[in-house]
Amino acid sequence: MTAPAIRFTDLEKSYNGTHALKGVSLDINDGQFFGLLGPNGAGKTTTINILSGLVLKDKGKAEVFGRDTVNEYRFTRSNIGIAAQELPQDWFFPVEKLLFFQAGYYGLTHKTAEPYIEKLLKRLGLASKRNARLRELSGGMKRRYQLAKALVHDPKIVILDEPTAGVDVEFRHDMWKLFKELHNEGKTILLTTHYIEEAEMLCEDVAIIDEGKIIAQGKPNELTKQSEKSGITIQLTGWNESIHNKFNLYTYTFEDNRLHFTVKDPEESLPEIINILSQNGCHIQNIKTDKITLEDVFLSLTGRGIGEESGT
Amino acid sequence: MNWIGMWTLTKREVGRFFSVYRQTVLPGLITTTLYILIFGFTLEKRISEIEGIPYTLFILPGLMMMNTLTNASSNSSSSMLQMKLLQQLPDILTAPLSSFEISMAYIIGGTVRGFVNGVLVLLLGILLVGMPIVSPIQTLGFLLVVSWAFSSMGLFLGQMADSWDELAMMQNFFLTPLSFLGGIFYSIQMLPDWAQTLSFINPIYYMINGIRFTVLGVSDSPPLVSFLMAVGMTLLFTFSAVLLMKSGKKIKS
Numbered sequence: 001m002t003a004p005a006i007r008f009t010d011l012e013k014s015y016n017g018t019h020a021l022k023g024v025s026l027d028i029n030d031g032q033f034f035g036l037l038g039p040n041g042a043g044k045t046t047t048i049n050i051l052s053g054l055v056l057k058d059k060g061k062a063e064v065f066g067r068d069t070v071n072e073y074r075f076t077r078s079n080i081g082i083a084a085q086e087l088p089q090d091w092f093f094p095v096e097k098l099l100f101f102q103a104g105y106y107g108l109t110h111k112t113a114e115p116y117i118e119k120l121l122k123r124l125g126l127a128s129k130r131n132a133r134l135r136e137l138s139g140g141m142k143r144r145y146q147l148a149k150a151l152v153h154d155p156k157i158v159i160l161d162e163p164t165a166g167v168d169v170e171f172r173h174d175m176w177k178l179f180k181e182l183h184n185e186g187k188t189i190l191l192t193t194h195y196i197e198e199a200e201m202l203c204e205d206v207a208i209i210d211e212g213k214i215i216a217q218g219k220p221n222e223l224t225k226q227s228e229k230s231g232i233t234i235q236l237t238g239w240n241e242s243i244h245n246k247f248n249l250y251t252y253t254f255e256d257n258r259l260h261f262t263v264k265d266p267e268e269s270l271p272e273i274i275n276i277l278s279q280n281g282c283h284i285q286n287i288k289t290d291k292i293t294l295e296d297v298f299l300s301l302t303g304r305g306i307g308e309e310s311g312t
Numbered sequence: 313m314n315w316i317g318m319w320t321l322t323k324r325e326v327g328r329f330f331s332v333y334r335q336t337v338l339p340g341l342i343t344t345t346l347y348i349l350i351f352g353f354t355l356e357k358r359i360s361e362i363e364g365i366p367y368t369l370f371i372l373p374g375l376m377m378m379n380t381l382t383n384a385s386s387n388s389s390s391s392m393l394q395m396k397l398l399q400q401l402p403d404i405l406t407a408p409l410s411s412f413e414i415s416m417a418y419i420i421g422g423t424v425r426g427f428v429n430g431v432l433v434l435l436l437g438i439l440l441v442g443m444p445i446v447s448p449i450q451t452l453g454f455l456l457v458v459s460w461a462f463s464s465m466g467l468f469l470g471q472m473a474d475s476w477d478e479l480a481m482m483q484n485f486f487l488t489p490l491s492f493l494g495g496i497f498y499s500i501q502m503l504p505d506w507a508q509t510l511s512f513i514n515p516i517y518y519m520i521n522g523i524r525f526t527v528l529g530v531s532d533s534p535p536l537v538s539f540l541m542a543v544g545m546t547l548l549f550t551f552s553a554v555l556l557m558k559s560g561k562k563i564k565s
């Protein structure tokens with residue numbers, strides 16, 4: 001058995017008072033497309049930053065291909081490329097130059113890096129922006145630069161920390177295509193997101209993290225099968241806050257005039273839900289019962305939507 | 313050692329200040345020119361020589377030293393703080409670079425800026441007032457050591473600081489006053505006893521007199537003491553900066 005690409009064992013981390021990770025263990029195999037899914041503040045970035053050396057852990061172990069990330073950081077860091085959640089700024093150098101710097105930090109000479117950087121600029125649609133400063137790039141372009149920076153030393157493992165946060169739908173789909181290509185080329189990918197759709201679309205395996213603990217793990221369809229529940233989505237108008245009380249016994253989220261319930265048996269629950277809504281002056285525009293999604297899995301595990309803040 | 317990595321970061325550090333030379337190189341030259349004009353053409357007629365040296369010449373080594381040490385320390389401190397604030401530091405901290413390699417790159421960057429600024433003031437002195445230099449090699453050597461000392465101090469302070477305000481405070485309440493009180497404009501023999509004694513605990517007093525010795529051959533402090541002070545500061549701050557980087561206390565969470 002070869003060692004997994006990434007292995008976390010009982011990671012713990014507190015930031016002066018905030019217990020961010022409470023014993024996270026995970027294995028991610030070589031070549032896997034893995035999704036780490038969780039709401040804001042769940043501990044996704046903390047987990048990743050422990051791997052890269054940006055955050056000092058309190059307890060536990062992080063390994064890359066069986067080697068410790070603290071004692072053998074040169075090896076482990078050389079094998080990882082990270083597209084961080086937080087976008088950088090720079091006032092001094094153009095995009096292309098920054099990529100050459102980045103390659104240099106990984107021990108690549110200008111000459112070695114040149115053909116690969118050229119390819120990357122083209123592949124990521126940054127070729128026309130090579131002489132631009134970062135502040136001149138749009139949000140989506142900055143995300144692409146962030147990805148180029150992660151790939152510049154052609155790492156075996158690519159870590160994408162909410163790589164499509166704040167970009168429009170079209171851009172997002174382009175990025176997804178790219179991620180799939182990288183995966184097909186044999187790269188191990190660790191993606192964090194709170195877009196369920198993104199995880200369902202891309203990931204072979206997912207782990208759900210909440211309040212610093214892994215609460216579920218498996219293939220998306222296994223996770224949804226395990227749960228004997230279904231989802232009901234209702235589009236409506238006329239909602240008001242007082243209706244929340246009427247649904248005390250249900251697990252649901254409400255967002256953009258869209259109610260989403262996670263229930264055991266839709267045939268039993270649906271009439272009652274419709275009843276409550278119509279008695280309270282809501283106009284139902286559309287009802288859909290669907291197979292359970294990862295969103296429902298999360299909802300039934302934690303009692304709240306994945307878009308909602310952790311720890312409330 | 314990741315030599316290429318360290319060299320790349322060093323190039324970035326040096327390239328950074330050269331790309332904004334209007335903020336990092338020109339100001340020192342302009343101020344020094346102003347000092348030379350003001351003292352050379354007006355005040356010098358009223359202030360007699362000090363230790364047999366015309367006043368404008370007497371102050372030049374001190375001005376050179378002040379330029380060197382402010383530039384050296386502000387390069388590494390502001391670069392470190394800027395990288396922190398602009399989210400660039402993660403790129404370096406997640407690369408296969410050791411704390412030692414990162415520290416050296418920053419320190420060399422600041423040393424180059426301090427040294428270049430010092431040498432330019434030196435050339436200005438030679439050009440404008442024909443400043444003679446008693447021992448050129450020792451002058452350059454001493455400038456280099458002091459640049460390194462203050463650049464590593466800057467790296468230490470840059471890691472400690474969380475805002476521009478804190479860095480500006482170091483500069484305005486510490487570095488600039490100590491430079492002025494270190495005897496740029498006077499020999500401490502002109503001071504009352506108590507003020508002379510106070511000067512002895514000012515490290516910059518030794519830097520200014522050390523460079524004055526190598527350039528003009530006169531000094532209030534014994535040259536060997538100045539030299540040992542500079543080397544001592546170099547060691548102290550290099551170790552502190554590297555150890556702080558290694559601990560990650562102020563740059564990792």
Ligand SMILES: Nc1ncnc2c1ncn2[C@@H]1O[C@H](COP(=O)(O)OP(=O)(O)OP(=O)(O)O)[C@@H](O)[C@H]1O
Pocket residue numbers: 015016018020038039040041042043044045046047085194565
């Ligand atoms: N540098 C820090 N100092 C103090 N607390 C921190 C720090 N970084 C993270 N935290 C806290 O640790 C917890 C986990 O944060 P983390 O950034 O890992 O979450 P996340 O899952 O990445 O969230 P998001 O989806 O918002 O990016 C949060 O409660 C957060 O407030």
Ligand SMILES: [Mg+2]
Pocket residue numbers: 044045046085161162
């Ligand atoms: Mg995050």
